[in-house]
Amino acid sequence: MTQALPRLSSGISGLDQVLGGGFVEGASYIIQGQPGAGKTILSNQVAFASLKSGRKVLYVTLLAETHDRLFQVLGTLDFFDRSQLGVSISYVSVFQTLRESGLPAVVELLRKEISRHGASLLLFDGLLNARDQANSALDVKTFVAEVQSQAAFVGCTVLFLTSTRFNDDSPEHTMVDGVVELHEEVPGVRSVRRLQVKKSRGSAALGGLHQFDITSSGLTVYPRLEARFRYPSVKDEPRSRSLTSGINGFDDLIGGGLPEASVTLLFGPSGSGKTAFGLNFLDEASADEPGLCFGFYETPARLLAKASSLGVDLDARVKAGHVDILWNPMTENLLDKLGHQLLDAVRTKKTKRLVIDGLGGFERAAIHQPRMNEFFSALINELRALGVTTIATWELHDLFGPTVTAPGSELSSLIDNLVMLRHVEKDAQYRKALSILKVRDSAFDPRIRELTFGNNGIEVIVPLEPILHSATGLAAPVST
Numbered sequence: 134m135t136q137a138l139p140r141l142s143s144g145i146s147g148l149d150q151v152l153g154g155g156f157v158e159g160a161s162y163i164i165q166g167q168p169g170a171g172k173t174i175l176s177n178q179v180a181f182a183s184l185k186s187g188r189k190v191l192y193v194t195l196l197a198e199t200h201d202r203l204f205q206v207l208g209t210l211d212f213f214d215r216s217q218l219g220v221s222i223s224y225v226s227v228f229q230t231l232r233e234s235g236l237p238a239v240v241e242l243l244r245k246e247i248s249r250h251g252a253s254l255l256l257f258d259g260l261l262n263a264r265d266q267a268n269s270a271l272d273v274k275t276f277v278a279e280v281q282s283q284a285a286f287v288g289c290t291v292l293f294l295t296s297t298r299f300n301d302d303s304p305e306h307t308m309v310d311g312v313v314e315l316h317e318e319v320p321g322v323r324s325v326r327r328l329q330v331k332k333s334r335g336s337a338a339l340g341g342l343h344q345f346d347i348t349s350s351g352l353t354v355y356p357r358l359e360a361r362f363r364y365p366s367v368k369d370e371p372r373s374r375s376l377t378s379g380i381n382g383f384d385d386l387i388g389g390g391l392p393e394a395s396v397t398l399l400f401g402p403s404g405s406g407k408t409a410f411g412l413n414f415l416d417e418a419s420a421d422e423p424g425l426c427f428g429f430y431e432t433p434a435r436l437l438a439k440a441s442s443l444g445v446d447l448d449a450r451v452k453a454g455h456v457d458i459l460w461n462p463m464t465e466n467l468l469d470k471l472g473h474q475l476l477d478a479v480r481t482k483k484t485k486r487l488v489i490d491g492l493g494g495f496e497r498a499a500i501h502q503p504r505m506n507e508f509f510s511a512l513i514n515e516l517r518a519l520g521v522t523t524i525a526t527w528e529l530h531d532l533f534g535p536t537v538t539a540p541g542s543e544l545s546s547l548i549d550n551l552v553m554l555r556h557v558e559k560d561a562q563y564r565k566a567l568s569i570l571k572v573r574d575s576a577f578d579p580r581i582r583e584l585t586f587g588n589n590g591i592e593v594i595v596p597l598e599p600i601l602h603s604a605t606g607l608a609a610p611v612s613t
Contacts, residue, residue: 138335141254141290144182144212145175147354147473150361151328151343153336156311160334161281161291163260163305166315171326171347172294173203174210175315176256178351179292180222181212183254190222191252193243195231195259200224211350223250228262236266240279247289255284260295260305273304281308310334315345320500323465328354344467355469359507365518369394376422376486376522379413382593386569386578391524392549394517395573398492400527401554406565406584406591407526410554411488412440412447413591414524415456424456424486427475429494433458444590457482463491466498472512479521487516489525492544506543513547549573554584567593 140155149155156162156179164172180190194200203224207213218224225246227239247255257280267273277293284291293309306312312332317324326345330338339361345354375390384390391397391414399407411426418424426436436458440447450456459478461471471494479487492509499505516523527544545551551571557564565584569577580596 151339153338160310162311170315184221188253190254192224192256195262236276244283255291258294260293270304277308358472359511362511369518379417395549396523397550398548402529405554416445418455422485425484426458426488428490468498487523
């Protein structure tokens with residue numbers, strides 16, 4: 134029978150998932166990264182979170198700077214509680230001891246302080262300084278081993294902090310149970326913070342790089358969606374009911390409505406009616422079928438105004454609590470932060486009708502474009518498993534053109550239903566057209582139909598009269 138190791142929760146959103154459940158109790162870890170990467174904030178956030186479970190924490194520094202300076206910085210963060218200083222968490226500097234008496238004296242002082250404070254969590258800030266005082270790799274191993282031994286004797290978990298990246302075969306790495314590396318990079322003109330678990334003894338940590346940010350709340354880690362949701366978090370049950378689209382004449386074309394827990398992609402150029410289609414879908418939201426609009430382009434106020442011009446009283450749905458609007462400006466976004474924000478909102482609101490207005494917003498947020506198929510696959514599978522019926526939009530760049538390109542690399546193969554919206558020029562007039570290209574496991578009407586907009590909403594009307602190349606928007610008469 135597999136034995137589960139007891140865990141110490143980090144108290145940092147997302148980090149326990151990356152670690153495979155949290156830090157192993159009684160184990161030792163190195164937290165490493167360049168100056169400014171976030172090591173001090175991470176360690177103190179873990180420390181203050183541990184106080185909530187009744188733990189005693191000892192924070193030891195080998196740095197020359199005073200603790201008052203550290204407390205000034207921590208005072209800007211929400212988790213910092215000055216009233217706990219000297220009560221449940223104690224800060225001790227051993228810099229003078231190291232300089233005057235060396236590493237053995239530091240080990241002896243730590244033994245006394247751990248015992249005196251009854252600490253179950255030790256944070257040791259300044260492993261690089263200890264290394265500089267060592268005469269050999271053996272001295273480094275001996276120091277780390279002795280600190281671990283003193284801590285393990287009383288069941289104390291240890292986090293060693295260092296401001297350098299040790300090699301994977303360094304003496305420090307060989308001695309500890311886990312290594313967590315923080316770093317900040319500048320791909321292009323923006324900075325991105327990432328975290329990686331480089332070693333995890335006895336734990337199935339999520340591999341690879343995971344984005345995180347630092348706010349007044351401290352660190353928040355966003356595990357890569359395709360790693361966190363390699364498989365959906367709940368079982369995906371088959372469903373047989375359909376949801377009305379809210380579009381007059383559309384449901385009859387696809388067999389009675391949008392299949393529950395399906396994903397429909399609307400793609401077309403700007404102004405073809407994609408957002409308007411989604412607003413009508415949300416107009417059918419109710420207490421039993423809560424709706425969510427997750428968008429990038431239009432503010433909530435503009436979205437409500439657009440809905441009103443279409444005869445959709447979305448404002449009433451919002452005030453009744455049946456619809457929520459989450460807007461993420463198309464500025465600097467983190468891809469996995471967006472994914473987790475969306476899924477968290479879906480779970481919290483128990484969303485059943487979802488409109489993602491602009492899948493391109495996720496793509497623009499990606500630092501590493503080749504992972505987009507895996508990201509979308511994880512997101513779509515999780516939404517299906519949660520029973521969410523989703524309409525997503527995708528912008529085509531060309532208003533008119535001789536060819537029509539499928540949206541996104543392999544994205545169309547992940548989608549259940551595929552609907553194309555186009556502008557068609559005929560007889561010196563622009564008309565909007567709708568084509569159903571795919572409905573998974575169901576028959577549908579493939580004829581191109583005209584789409585009309587008015588104060589009473591959107592309506593799918595009669596099929597377009599026979600013309601050539603309507604899908605490209607460059608219509609031509611049929612030769613007789």
